[in-house]
Amino acid sequence: MTDRQIMTGEEIRRAIVRISHEIVEKHAGTDGLAIVGIQRRGVPLAKRVAAAIEEHEGVRLPVGALDITFYRDDLSLVAQQPIVKGTDLPFDLNGTTVVLVDDVLYTGRTIRCAMDALVDFGRPRAIRLAVLIDRGHRELPIRADHVGKNVPTSREEIVKVHVEEVDGSEEVTIGRQLRAGEPAAGRQ
Amino acid sequence: MSPRAKTTGAASAAGPKVGEVVERFELEKAWLVDPVSGREGPGEIVVRDGVLESVVWLEGEEAQGVTDKGVVVGPGFFDLHAHFREPGFEDAETVASGSAAAAHGGYTTVAVMPNTSPALDDPGVLERIRSASRASGSPVEILAFGAVSAGRAGEQLSAMGELADAGVIGYSDDGAPVKTPKLLRSALLYAGMLGLPVVEHAEDIELTAAAEAHDGYVASILGLQGWPAAAEVNAVSRDLGVLADALADEPRARLHLTHLSTAASLDLVRRARAAGLPVTCDVTPHHLALADEWIAGSRRWSWEALSADGGSRDPWADGALTAWPYNTSLRVNPPLRTAADAAACLAALLDGTASAVVTDHAPHTVVDKEVEFGRASNGISGIETALGVLLALVDAGKLSLAGAIAALTTGPAAIVAGWPAAAATPAARKRGLTEGAPADLVVFDRADRWAVTEASLLSKGKNSPLIGRELSGRVLLTIAGGKLAYEDPQA
Amino acid sequence: MSVQAYGAAGVPEIDSAPTQEVVWHHRHLLDVDALTWPEIELIMRTTDEMKGILARPIRKVPALNGRRVTTLFYEASTRTRVSFETAARNLSADVVSISTATSSVTKGESLVDTIRTLEALGAEILVMRHSVSGAPYLAAEVFGGHVLNGGDGWHAHPTQALLDLYTMRQHLPGGDLRGRKVAIVGDILHSRVARSNIWSLTAAGADLWLCGPATLLRGMDRWATAWGDGAIPGHGRFHVTSDVEVAVRDADVVMALRIQRERMQGGLLPSLREYAARFGLNAERVSLAKPEAIVMHPGPMNEGVEIAPDVAVSGRAVITEQVANGVAVRMALLYLLAGAHETGRPHDAHSGEAIR
Structure with missing residues (x-):
């Protein structure tokens, strides 16, 4: 199986900058805005969005990390319990407009979990969603407010976002789902 | 074939x-x-x-x-100690099923213990067992021990003379020791007068109340209540003392100690025999080949668990724990001891201190065994595996083939031959390949x-x-x- | 390299344990002896997260929503049962509570029949307390779900040992127990808490001392001798003494165990007064420990016997922290067990625990 690159590191960087501008534009400023990344690759992306906003607006927004493990509705379906990566929301959510950041939007279930998790910490004024990739195939009525790139995919395909902080490289690739019996090498 | x-x-x-x-x-x-x-x-x-x-x-x-x-x-095997549970516990075993199992194990003669319900304390119960044996159609010869005490209650003597007339080959309260030394002395005297032995299950029940497993390293780790070696040593020394006392009055008093399991108690018997006391003993396949570490999940033979210095190896250190722990089929009385005790059982067999291997075949129902370890009935169903276990000893070079067969044939026959009234009976016949x-x-x-x-x-x-x-x-x-x-x- | 993969099955594959991280594979938790140190650390990290949940305004997450947790207690223990049930409810599980006083157990139903009945009624995770050592192993053999041992006989109390470990790590610099002296004083012979703590604390590298009167230490010296340095893979040695001053001197952690009245009837102790005088943790003895040492007790306490009232309420005592941490540890274990599925993995080295 060979993975095809669909975004380079430079394209990722430009997408993040564009999203950061869109966020400020949609919110009409930065007052009461907070950026929250979903563990795991949403967290570095959230930090980059906040850094980009700081660069062009001169304002440092609060940034948080949200672990949605305990809110998943598929715990009985996975082989092992996912490793909990930790939630860190160092600000008061009440009255804040939270921009959730994740790498790939697919079925929408992750985002639903994230919203469930978020409201257990307080009552945000609004929740918005920014993703680097929207690959379609939604199973819940969820739509992203800000999208880096729309990528039409089939359900058999796998979209992988690589970020420097987690993976040591910067790119987005697309590949085919392994079938039973195929060697697993290359998946991880 | x-x-x-x-x-x-x-x-x-x-x-x-x-x-x-x-x-x-x-x-x-x-x-x-x-x-x-x-x-x-x-x-x-x-x-x-x-x-x-x-x-x-x-x-x-x-x-x-x-x-x-x-x-x-080889000659057909002779088991000097088995429980066929009839009458009273026919859901666990019957004379018919026990006889079939015995024959599958190579046995042609089996002496059953009297802890049935009612206990074999009068000739009527013996006749029921014989009648069940005839009805089974099995040619396996069933011998029996009568109870020492009426109802095995440890209070007064059973109908010993009538039982002797009916053909029991000795007396035992097996499952428990003869309750008091005083009753044991009476039993040794009275049985001696009749030319028959008392077969003792040597256990100091004061020390074994609520006990679950041999009081050692394995029990300590598993949190099982300890069954000390001292319980057997105490009982054996009591029994030997009472025997010596009884012999002064009745020179035909005979004591046989069954299923001994500890190095120390076997040593007492060794010394008593050297001193000329008419005492014999036997050991079981499970005390020869298994050790307490099996309860923790080990499944290696006792000789494989023996360390170079004669002690026991540590199954936790060795990675020897391969099976689920607390298997109730390992709950037995006396309990599985250490690998060193198992080696002492073998040494006793080799030097003649113990002259027979007996199965202590103790079948139980699922109801009595599929329970918490500490609540499970004691006993191992062993009459069909005794030969295989002894052959494992032979395969390991610990015992000769002839030695193994002797322990199952001439060994027990010679013990019975030492009981005056039984010596002339078929039970004591020489078990050879005689044309x-x-x-x-x-x-x-x-x-x-x-x-x-x-x-x-x-x-x-x-x-x-x-x-x-x-x-x-x-x-x-x-x-x-x-x-x-x-x-x-x-x- | 580990990357996030979005699969085709309609479920978001959220980073299922990358290969370099420890993976939880135990279907049951029957004792800590089956756990490797990385697995214990995973429990500790997961407990950290659960502590985070307990610190929130809403102390409840939907992780075990719709999962059925049954507590089956053959011994009275309100505090342990409530701790498990609170943990289960914090994870949104449905909880069924059975104790011997209210069930057919008192009518003589066998453990195996009881467990088969509970399974038929939908129990998925069984938390069990039993007075006979090894009973949870029998339960695990017949139960189709997960068994979590809430204490069996004298044998094991794994959640207590893990909450003790968690509490000790909170109070020690860097959460590191290596070389730290831990003294456990009391009725070691009859204590499942002590036995489980032997496994976890020797795995943590603590300098563990068990102390009590000789009658209540039976068998422990033999065990300690067998476990010389390096004898058991993954576990260090420990010490046994009847001299309470030797045990407590310069300790970082001092733990008292409950002394039960029955011990005197069994001829193991002359009197509670004599025990308190010779072994009770009083201020004078605790002063032999390090100045920053903590005092622990698994509860319930006999104040004035194994621990003096002023010690129990002193600034060193972390006994209520133990109780709070107990909920978090039990949440972590319920969560981890609920996700362990059949993997066909063979036996573990220690307890023979297998995923079956």
């Missing part, structure tokens, strides 16, 4: 059924073991009309290729392994810790008193 063996019986051309006289059975080129003459080697046997017509020892060219690693013929005598023999194949499973055990008691394991020495044929007792279905 060996391709050159042929069995024919009375009823049909296809071969005899269990209980029928073996009309003709010939076995060419097998390894014969005769513990009476002490001879073993290649040979042939012919059984005709239930009689061992000829025993031919082969030599020279004819003996070529016949080794002691293949088909072996002209009724055929009483077992044929097994050391090269053929069999899987111990719930289905392969004929006993109703499936409480064997060896289930799931393969043993060597599949029994192919057992003939008891000239009649077919067991024939391997695939033979």
